[in-house]
Amino acid sequence: MKNKFNSSVLYEGYVYGLDEGILTCLDVNTGARQWKGGRYGYGQVILASGHLIVSSDSGELALVKATPQQYFRSRALRSYRRQDLEYPSNRRWQASRAHANEMAAYNIAAN
Numbered sequence: 001m002k003n004k005f006n007s008s009v010l011y012e013g014y015v016y017g018l019d020e021g022i023l024t025c026l027d028v029n030t031g032a033r034q035w036k037g038g039r040y041g042y043g044q045v046i047l048a049s050g051h052l053i054v055s056s057d058s059g060e061l062a063l064v065k066a067t068p069q070q071y072f073r074s075r076a077l078r079s080y081r082r083q084d085l086e087y088p089s090n091r092r093w094q095a096s097r098a099h100a101n102e103m104a105a106y107n108i109a110a111n
């Protein structure tokens with residue numbers, strides 16, 4: 001996993017992170033890649049209730065199921081008009097993002 005401005009997350013024996021900007025799932029025991037999908041650039045990844053909240057460096061916010069079987073993006077939205085490098089925050093399926101001059105909150109529940 002070649003992370004740049006982010007950290008990977010560990011969930012149920014699998015590591016999820018942005019490998020050179022592409023969301024990737026690796027088996028923590030073998031290092032085998034399970035899947036690679038979605039181009040998010042050098043954004044950020046956090047884990048919430050079995051889902052990955054991925055913020056891209058171009059301002060997209062995506063909700064991806066944390067499963068080793070396949071890449072599945074259940075929701076995506078444009079959160080900012082400019083490049084972001086900060087982590088999103090999560091509280092009860094509401095993602096928040098902030099800059100010096102902007103702040104936004106989104107309901108990103110999977111259902």
